[in-house]
Amino acid sequence: MNDWPAPRRAMLPDGRLHLQDGPIDLVIGIEGLRPAVLQAREAAAAALTGLLPALALELPLLRMPLLGRMPGFRHPVARRMAEAAWPHRATFITPMAAVAGAVAEHVLAAIAAVPGVQLAHVNNGGDIALHLSPVSTLRVGLVEGPQAGVPDGLAVIRGRDEVRGIATSGWRGRSFSRGIADAVTVLAARAPEADAAATIIANAVDADHPAISRAPAESLDPDSDLRDLAVTTHVGDLPRDVVTEALDHGEACAERLLARGLVLGVCLRLKGQVRLLGAADALAAMDRAAALR
Amino acid sequence: MTDRTEQFGAREGNEGIVRCDACPVLCRIRPGRAGACHRYANEDGRLIRTDPLVLLHQAVEEGTPLVPFLDAAEDWAGGVTPAPQVFVTAIGAGTTYPDYKPAPFIVSQAHRGVDTVTVVTEGIFSYCGLKVKIDTDRHLGPECAPVLHEGEQIGHVTTAEYGSQMLSLGGVRHLTGGSKREGQVTCAAMLALCRKQAIEVTIPGGSRVTLQAGAAPIVNGVTETRMRVGCGSAAVGIFAQQWQGHVDEVVVVDDHITGVLTEHQAGRCLNMRPSGLRVRGRRSTPGRYFQVAHPGTGWGGTDVTDPLTLIESIDPKLAWPGMRVLMTSTTGEDSLWLELDEALRPVVAPMPEAVAKTVARIGENCEPALTSILFMAGAGGSLRAGVTDNPILLTRGVQAGEVRVTMGGAPCTLWPGGGITIMADVLAIPDNAFGHVPTPALVAPIEFTLRAELYAALGGHVDQAIALETLLAHHAEAAVNAPWPRGNPWPDAPSGPMGA
Numbered sequence: 131m132n133d134w135p136a137p138r139r140a141m142l143p144d145g146r147l148h149l150q151d152g153p154i155d156l157v158i159g160i161e162g163l164r165p166a167v168l169q170a171r172e173a174a175a176a177a178l179t180g181l182l183p184a185l186a187l188e189l190p191l192l193r194m195p196l197l198g199r200m201p202g203f204r205h206p207v208a209r210r211m212a213e214a215a216w217p218h219r220a221t222f223i224t225p226m227a228a229v230a231g232a233v234a235e236h237v238l239a240a241i242a243a244v245p246g247v248q249l250a251h252v253n254n255g256g257d258i259a260l261h262l263s264p265v266s267t268l269r270v271g272l273v274e275g276p277q278a279g280v281p282d283g284l285a286v287i288r289g290r291d292e293v294r295g296i297a298t299s300g301w302r303g304r305s306f307s308r309g310i311a312d313a314v315t316v317l318a319a320r321a322p323e324a325d326a327a328a329t330i331i332a333n334a335v336d337a338d339h340p341a342i343s344r345a346p347a348e349s350l351d352p353d354s355d356l357r358d359l360a361v362t363t364h365v366g367d368l369p370r371d372v373v374t375e376a377l378d379h380g381e382a383c384a385e386r387l388l389a390r391g392l393v394l395g396v397c398l399r400l401k402g403q404v405r406l407l408g409a410a411d412a413l414a415a416m417d418r419a420a421a422l423r
Numbered sequence: 424m425t426d427r428t429e430q431f432g433a434r435e436g437n438e439g440i441v442r443c444d445a446c447p448v449l450c451r452i453r454p455g456r457a458g459a460c461h462r463y464a465n466e467d468g469r470l471i472r473t474d475p476l477v478l479l480h481q482a483v484e485e486g487t488p489l490v491p492f493l494d495a496a497e498d499w500a501g502g503v504t505p506a507p508q509v510f511v512t513a514i515g516a517g518t519t520y521p522d523y524k525p526a527p528f529i530v531s532q533a534h535r536g537v538d539t540v541t542v543v544t545e546g547i548f549s550y551c552g553l554k555v556k557i558d559t560d561r562h563l564g565p566e567c568a569p570v571l572h573e574g575e576q577i578g579h580v581t582t583a584e585y586g587s588q589m590l591s592l593g594g595v596r597h598l599t600g601g602s603k604r605e606g607q608v609t610c611a612a613m614l615a616l617c618r619k620q621a622i623e624v625t626i627p628g629g630s631r632v633t634l635q636a637g638a639a640p641i642v643n644g645v646t647e648t649r650m651r652v653g654c655g656s657a658a659v660g661i662f663a664q665q666w667q668g669h670v671d672e673v674v675v676v677d678d679h680i681t682g683v684l685t686e687h688q689a690g691r692c693l694n695m696r697p698s699g700l701r702v703r704g705r706r707s708t709p710g711r712y713f714q715v716a717h718p719g720t721g722w723g724g725t726d727v728t729d730p731l732t733l734i735e736s737i738d739p740k741l742a743w744p745g746m747r748v749l750m751t752s753t754t755g756e757d758s759l760w761l762e763l764d765e766a767l768r769p770v771v772a773p774m775p776e777a778v779a780k781t782v783a784r785i786g787e788n789c790e791p792a793l794t795s796i797l798f799m800a801g802a803g804g805s806l807r808a809g810v811t812d813n814p815i816l817l818t819r820g821v822q823a824g825e826v827r828v829t830m831g832g833a834p835c836t837l838w839p840g841g842g843i844t845i846m847a848d849v850l851a852i853p854d855n856a857f858g859h860v861p862t863p864a865l866v867a868p869i870e871f872t873l874r875a876e877l878y879a880a881l882g883g884h885v886d887q888a889i890a891l892e893t894l895l896a897h898h899a900e901a902a903v904n905a906p907w908p909r910g911n912p913w914p915d916a917p918s919g920p921m922g923a
Contacts, residue, residue: 133449135547135862152446153459172603186447231651304461352440352451 137178147171151182153304154233156242157253161266166246171191174252177240181207181233190223190419193355207236214322219332221370224375230257230304231297231325238321255304257318258296259321259326270296286315293345293394295321299332300363300399306347310365310376310382310400311335314384317395317409327393335380335400337373341366373401381405432482433529439468446854468861469577484715489644489731498894516748525688527817540878540888541812541914542871546735549864551800552593553616554846557632557640558792559652560678560715560753563588563630565917569627580626586650588622589632592616598863600657610863616761616796617849617857617865630720636796636849643720649789655723656711661779661788669777672698674685676715677755678724684711700748702733721753730759741766749778755785800827802869803842810871812882817871818843826873851911872914 131229137151138319147158156310158174160167190209196212196219201208203225210232211225218227234252238259240248251268252263262268270285287293295318307329314332323384343364347356352365370377378402386394389390395409437443439454443463450458452465464471557563563580565568570590578592596622597609615622619633623698633641642649652658655677663684672686684690685698687710704715715733719726727733730750744765751758762776776783807814820826821843828835828843833851836842858866879885907913 139859139861149506152448153461155460170608179861183447186449189448304459350453350456352453 134183134273136184136295137182138176139175147174149175149178149237151178153257154178156234156237158250158254159236160250161245162244162248162250164245164345166244169245170241170247171252173240173244174237177237178233180237181205185229190263192229193353195219195222195224195355207232210235210322214320214326221330221333222359223330225288226305226355227329228322228326230254231259231295231321231323233415234259234297235321241390243350245313250382256298257321258377260287260294260296262287262289283393285315285395287317291394291409292319292320295323295324297328299325299328300380301332301365305329306356306361307384308333308339308348308356308359308361309335309380310342310362310368311380311398313397314380314398315399316393316419318393322393326394327387331380331384331398334383335376335398337368337376339372339380341368368401373403376400377403377405381407384408425851439465441465441468441470441667443470457709490632491494502530517700534690540873540875540883542878542883543804544809544867544869544903545858545866546800546802546806547862547864547866548800548802549599550595550804551613551798551865551867552578552591552795553597553849554615554799555590555592555616555634556795556797557588557590557634557647558586558790558794559588559640560586560651561588561642561647561720562629562678562724563590563632563642564626568626568628571627572612572622575605577605577609577612577624580629581867582839586653591689598847606863609863610859613865614857614859617798617852618855619849619869634794634796636794638794639792640794645720647792649754649756649786649794651677651723652755652785652788653753654680655753656660656680657685658682658751659684659710660689662785663687663693665781665784666749666778667695667777669747670749671696671746672700674700674702674730674733674750675753676723676727676730676750677753678716678718678723679713680707680734681715681723683710683712683714697741697874698746698748699738700734701736701738703735722757723754730757731761734769737763737767739767749774749782751782751785753785754789755782758782797846798830798849798852798867799844799846799868800843800865801844803844806869807843810881810883811878812884816881820877821871822871824917825877826871826881827914827917829870829872831868832870832914833911834914853908870914873917 137149140148142148142257143152160170184205185208185347188203188205192208192211196215200216203212211228212230215223215225234254235259238250238252238261241247242261247286248263249266249268252259253370260268260381266289268287275365298313298315299307299310300313309332311332314335316324316326316331317327337401342362344360346358347364348358377398384407396407398405435451437490440451443450443452443458448459452458454465454468457464563820566580568580569576570580570592572841577597578590581589581591583589592691593613594610597661598606612622612697616634618638619636621633623631623633625631630642656674657681666684675682681702681704683702685695702712702715704712707713716725716727718724721727722730744763744767746763748761748769760772760778761769762772763870805816807817811817821828821837828845831852833847835845835847856868
């Protein structure tokens with residue numbers, strides 16, 4: 131089937147570009163010389179065209195858990211997904227954990243290749259790939275969950291920081307989570323790595339309590355890569371010590387990933403409690419924002 | 424929400440799972456859940472889509488009192504009496520692509536005792552363009568000159584019409600036949616114009632023009648206000664009697680035909696004395712002169728700013744001292760009063776009130792200058808397959824006048840000959856009806872309305888038809904209700920072939 135319609139494309143009123151193809155929803159900001167911005171928009175649209183059908187061809191293998199041997203993927207984005215998920219294979223993970231970040235990075239790479247682009251961000255449903263010149267600074271607003279419309283946190287990424295990927299995962303997000311975190315935001319050197327790590331850390335933010343409802347992933351989505359693993363469907367009121375316990379588990383996981391150099395900074399949120407780890411510079415603003423709450 | 428399973432998906436197994444094939448992910452969706460995109464969902468085993476659909480409704484029934492349109496719109500939720508007529512537009516209906524699947528909505532509706540079917544879809548128009556009529560005499564550019572927007576050619580200057588300059592914009596050669604950027608810029612420009620927004624174009628060797636459907640054109644930064652009353656010769660014919668007795672000569676300056684009253688048939692009929700004033704240019708017939716100057720943005724669409732330069736000679740055997748000469752443009756925007764001195768030289772003098780009134784009368788008779796835009800596209804392609812199994816029958820039905828074609832409810836003019844090439848006034852099409860795909864091509868709503876038995880005879884997807892009441896029951900809440908545009912006729916199913 132090569133006859134799928136091309137991605138939809140629209141300009142948002144604030145000048146950002148919106149590209150959408152099936153579940154891929156990209157909001158793209160580009161700054162730089164005007165001809166470069168125009169060219170970069172075309173490059174972004176071109177990079178996305180055909181990507182979803184190509185990935186769909188490899189979907190069955192992308193939904194398989196990574197085990198002892200790296201599977202052979204044909205499409206470079208499929209390979210990036212697998213590479214980003216690979217370091218986490220000691221626990222259950224499939225390349226799908228990095229799909230949003232890998233798609234964002236793929237489109238970002240096409241934008242960044244246009245000379246004259248000084249700053250660009252590709253936001254794929256909360257998984258963000260960044261391109262920053264050394265002198266650029268990007269402020270990223272963070273919200274506690276999809277329901278909260280107003281950012282209550284801020285990450286400031288400077289050009290000299292290593293951070294080029296931001297991802298957020300939580301049980302209320304677009305994909306299933308095995309944990310109960312409202313939001314785990316990860317800063318990493320690249321978007322697919324941030325995406326995979328956010329998934330893993332959000333899974334680790336967990337505890338047992340009757341107020342937590344779970345269901346086998348397959349019972350919700352027959353094609354879920356999580357198969358019969360229990361995923362969180364609702365989190366009711368939790369006692370403070372349960373929240374603390376869950377965040378402790380998440381923090382331990384995040385510390386391990388920080389120690390391995392897989393992530394640069396992590397923000398964990400659950401029931402109004404916030405933990406910040408790593409990336410002191412970028413997260414300082416988050417800290418201040420958190421203190422103001 | 425209406426069951427769109429058959430349009431966009433298929434049922435699988437016996438657990439109520441629906442497979443969505445709107446995109447290559449091919450999600451299998453359990454009841455009560457949404458697909459990966461969150462745009463399609465499974466409600467009780469049926470695939471549904473939540474994008475709002477635009478319903479236009481009409482509170483008119485023959486013989487019943489009129490309900491003001493806006494009141495009807497406000498009362499819609501509560502239900503009004505008489506029951507408003509509702510027409511489902513294709514805006515927001517979505518499109519199936521490739522088009523081998525039935526169109527998103529096939530609505531059956533009894534109207535005036537006739538069972539009517541309206542097939543509603545959004546067409547992707549690779550072949551589409553805009554015909555732009557600009558009511559001005561100003562020289563916008565030579566015929567065939569390219570029309571540029573953001574540095575790319577998006578069309579050309581085409582044959583001028585009476586009192587109007589014409590542009591042809593868009594079309595497949597600029598959309599997909601040139602560079603990628605040319606296509607993108609053309610698509611964006613067309614989309615803006617179709618959405619009744621303004622864009623600026625430049626024409627090499629001509630002008631910089633701001634275009635917006637339904638608004639006055641802006642030429643080189645100056646807003647045009649008047650469409651000329653007629654050509655210079657026509658103006659002489661129209662106003663000759665009103666000038667008689669107040670003037671000895673009138674020159675109506677026009678880029679097309681400049682009129683000279685006493686030499687013109689109109690002046691002769693009034694037995695006016697020949698003035699001996701001769702203007703530049705090529706005489707066509709007595710009192711009518713072509714090419715008195717170059718085209719431009721000065722008087723009457725010429726490049727003239729000092730009208731005295733148009734006077735080639737004044738015959739001393741015929742002219743006389745004190746002879747009164749009016750010079751005016753075809754819109755009355757520019758005018759000058761001259762009197763000849765003893766040496767028969769024209770001298771500018773204050774215009775008598777009676778004459779100034781005739782100049783004002785010229786202005787009164789000018790219509791406001793507008794830019795009007797027709798969207799023109801070919802609907803004879805694959806989108807027909809979403810309407811019927813046998814597309815040629817739909818084409819023939821449209822050509823025979825048995826199938827009414829509308830765009831967002833707006834009437835379409837069918838170009839005779841092969842295919843379904845239609846034109847519609849973008850102002851008659853509801854706001855935001857147009858979209859685009861990166862091909863690049865425009866997406867526009869299109870509806871085919873015909874009698875139910877004819878639809879069956881055409882090989883229509885009769886089994887896909889849903890009653891209007893059903894569609895309203897499922898979509899009315901999520902749909903956008905818009906009042907029926909006043910100017911648009913109600914798209915009844917035609918009763919028979921055109922002219923019958």
